[in-house]
Amino acid sequence: MALTPAAAAPQRLGRSGDERRASERRLVRDAQRGSAEALETLFRREWPRAYRAAYLVVHDAAVAEDVAQEAFLAAVRALDRFDRRRPFGPWMHRIAVNRAIDVSRARALRREVDAAAAAPEEAPPDRPSLPFSDELLGALRELGPEQRAIVALRYLFEYTPGEIARALELPRGTVNSRLRRALDRLAELLPEEVAP
Amino acid sequence: MSAGVEERLRSELRGREAPDEAAATARSWRVAEAAFAERAPARRRPRPLLRVGLVTGLLAVVLAALLTPAGAEVGEWIEKRIGLGPEETQPTLRGFPGGGRLLAESDSGAWVVNPGGGVRRLGAYSDVGWSPRGLFVVGTRGHRITAMEPDGEPRWSFSRPGLLSRPAWSPGDGFRIAYLERRGGKTSVRVVDGSGGVDHLVAGRANAVTPAWRPGSRYVLTYATTSGGLRTVDADSGRSLWRGKDGAPLQLAWTRDGRRLAALTRRALLVYARDGRLLRRRELPARARGLSLAAHPSGQRVALSSSRGGVSSVLSMPLGSGQATPMFTGSGTLGELAWSPSGQRLLVGWPDANQWLLIGKGRPRAFAGMSRQLDPGATGAGFPRIAGWCCAARSR
Numbered sequence: 001m002a003l004t005p006a007a008a009a010p011q012r013l014g015r016s017g018d019e020r021r022a023s024e025r026r027l028v029r030d031a032q033r034g035s036a037e038a039l040e041t042l043f044r045r046e047w048p049r050a051y052r053a054a055y056l057v058v059h060d061a062a063v064a065e066d067v068a069q070e071a072f073l074a075a076v077r078a079l080d081r082f083d084r085r086r087p088f089g090p091w092m093h094r095i096a097v098n099r100a101i102d103v104s105r106a107r108a109l110r111r112e113v114d115a116a117a118a119a120p121e122e123a124p125p126d127r128p129s130l131p132f133s134d135e136l137l138g139a140l141r142e143l144g145p146e147q148r149a150i151v152a153l154r155y156l157f158e159y160t161p162g163e164i165a166r167a168l169e170l171p172r173g174t175v176n177s178r179l180r181r182a183l184d185r186l187a188e189l190l191p192e193e194v195a196p
Numbered sequence: 197m198s199a200g201v202e203e204r205l206r207s208e209l210r211g212r213e214a215p216d217e218a219a220a221t222a223r224s225w226r227v228a229e230a231a232f233a234e235r236a237p238a239r240r241r242p243r244p245l246l247r248v249g250l251v252t253g254l255l256a257v258v259l260a261a262l263l264t265p266a267g268a269e270v271g272e273w274i275e276k277r278i279g280l281g282p283e284e285t286q287p288t289l290r291g292f293p294g295g296g297r298l299l300a301e302s303d304s305g306a307w308v309v310n311p312g313g314g315v316r317r318l319g320a321y322s323d324v325g326w327s328p329r330g331l332f333v334v335g336t337r338g339h340r341i342t343a344m345e346p347d348g349e350p351r352w353s354f355s356r357p358g359l360l361s362r363p364a365w366s367p368g369d370g371f372r373i374a375y376l377e378r379r380g381g382k383t384s385v386r387v388v389d390g391s392g393g394v395d396h397l398v399a400g401r402a403n404a405v406t407p408a409w410r411p412g413s414r415y416v417l418t419y420a421t422t423s424g425g426l427r428t429v430d431a432d433s434g435r436s437l438w439r440g441k442d443g444a445p446l447q448l449a450w451t452r453d454g455r456r457l458a459a460l461t462r463r464a465l466l467v468y469a470r471d472g473r474l475l476r477r478r479e480l481p482a483r484a485r486g487l488s489l490a491a492h493p494s495g496q497r498v499a500l501s502s503s504r505g506g507v508s509s510v511l512s513m514p515l516g517s518g519q520a521t522p523m524f525t526g527s528g529t530l531g532e533l534a535w536s537p538s539g540q541r542l543l544v545g546w547p548d549a550n551q552w553l554l555i556g557k558g559r560p561r562a563f564a565g566m567s568r569q570l571d572p573g574a575t576g577a578g579f580p581r582i583a584g585w586c587c588a589a590r591s592r
Contacts, residue, residue, distance in 0.1 A: 036233075056209070056214075069223075070338065076231050078303050099320050132213070155205040
């Protein structure tokens with residue numbers, strides 16, 4: 001089955017949260033019954049955001065790809081025992097972001113050999129896209145991995161501080177203080193935009 | 197001032213992409229799709245009445261086995277319950293025996309279990325294994341294979357276009373790592389040098405069984421063929437040394453002295469000499485299905501588990517002549533086996549009981565609640581697979 005290029009469809013679909021949850025439950029149920037189409041739809045909904053969040057934490061596309069991929073593979077492996085009453089997306093995002101933090105902490109590659117060039121991948125489909133700005137990425141790089149994760153969860157996924165606290169297993173006050181420090185630091189690093 | 201920053205973060209993070217996102221998405225979907233296709237169909241949980249029936253029927257099956265010649269080898273420790281009781285069970289890994297470190301993995305990632313029960317997460321790796329002296333760990337993650345320190349710090353990483361699995365570090369100097377690559381619907385055997393630099397194809401088609409290195413001065417590798425046998429090759433030249441066509445192996449293990457190869461099939465244990473002669477074929481009891489195999493450090497025997505009618509057994513089976521010795525019998529299916537480095541204890545995964553069993557002298561004891569022990573985030577990571585028990589910790 002080929003992956004269609006609309007992989008990064010917007011997450012706000014104009015439907016109510018309840019409708020979206022019901023749709024997600026149906027997809028998880030169908031995937032549990034073996035439907036690859038249902039799995040692909042879940043993948044298209046959730047994987048790109050998990051990848052972006054991981055990238056914002058680790059600042060390395062290859063590592064972010066591994067992290068997001070592993071998060072989704074963990075979801076595939078746990079599919080049979082997944083409780084459909086739980087939301088699938090946040091569960092996968094939580095795995096991805098926590099793994100990205102772990103990788104960021106441990107990452108001190110002394111040597112990395114990448115043989116991917118020896119066997120080129122298929123050319124990606126052309127798709128107009130606007131990447132994260134270097135300025136923003138440079139500013140985020142100045143934060144620690146936990147702070148980057150909190151920023152990603154807050155402004156990419158729009159999690160509340162309480163939801164972030166549960167996802168990262170941190171006290172809510174810690175999340176608030178780290179978020180505040182991160183925003184203050186980013187405000188120092190990012191020049192204020194001048195209206196044209 | 198931070199209101200402006202928040203607005204910028206919202207608009208930029210939600211409206212833009214990470215680098216290489218389209219290609220990464222396409223690659224990852226291929227990996228996810230392959231993993232989904234290979235996933236075993238969902239097993240229905242037995243209903244309570246069915247479970248009662250299973251446990252009741254278990255005794256009859258075991259007793260019948262004990263009364264038949266084929267079952268004469270079964271029956272040292274017979275557990276009719278799903279799991280050992282509280283008197284033989286520890287709720288944590290505290291007191292995990294010393295003399296080496298254990299590798300385990302679940303959906304929460306790969307873990308090292310240290311003597312005493314302390315654990316350390318290595319990261320999101322699968323199919324982890326020790327280097328020959330336990331100084332490093334190798335593991336896979338999608339299309340990447342990584343060698344790391346036992347604290348999880350990567351030493352090198354190597355990627356291929358296909359889905360990589362089942363790495364096996366060569367014994368002795370540790371200068372080679374064999375692994376499988378699944379790509380385009382077929383599985384191949386490849387070898388990369390121990391520093392992650394040079395990689396080459398050894399066999400274009402193979403079955404999904406971890407290749408086994410023969411200890412010795414040359415790099416000799418045995419793998420499972422797609423024709424339902426096994427093949428032993430010189431891994432550097434690719435030259436075929438011998439083939440076995442006596443059954444499709446589920447698991448392969450060379451003894452530490454390189455003199456014997458044990459191959460577990462669904463129905464039998466096959467014992468080969470170094471030159472490929474089939475020395476013994478030991479049939480499992482009628483209707484039993486082979487599950488797992490672990491070569492004893494002495495090179496004289498193996499532990500193997502098999503399952504029949506909802507009951508699983510572990511036997512210690514000599515590679516030469518002699519009778520098999522029963523070690524444990526319990527309900528449900530048993531998982532992987534691992535001998536302690538000294539060979540005095542055998543660790544057995546028991547997923548249906550959510551326990552790891554430690555079998556040595558005296559009654560077995562169990563570590564309970566294993567699906568929680570290596571899943572501090574309670575992500576539902578499942579039962580941890582035992583991936584290897586190696587070597588007393590030592591400095592380089």
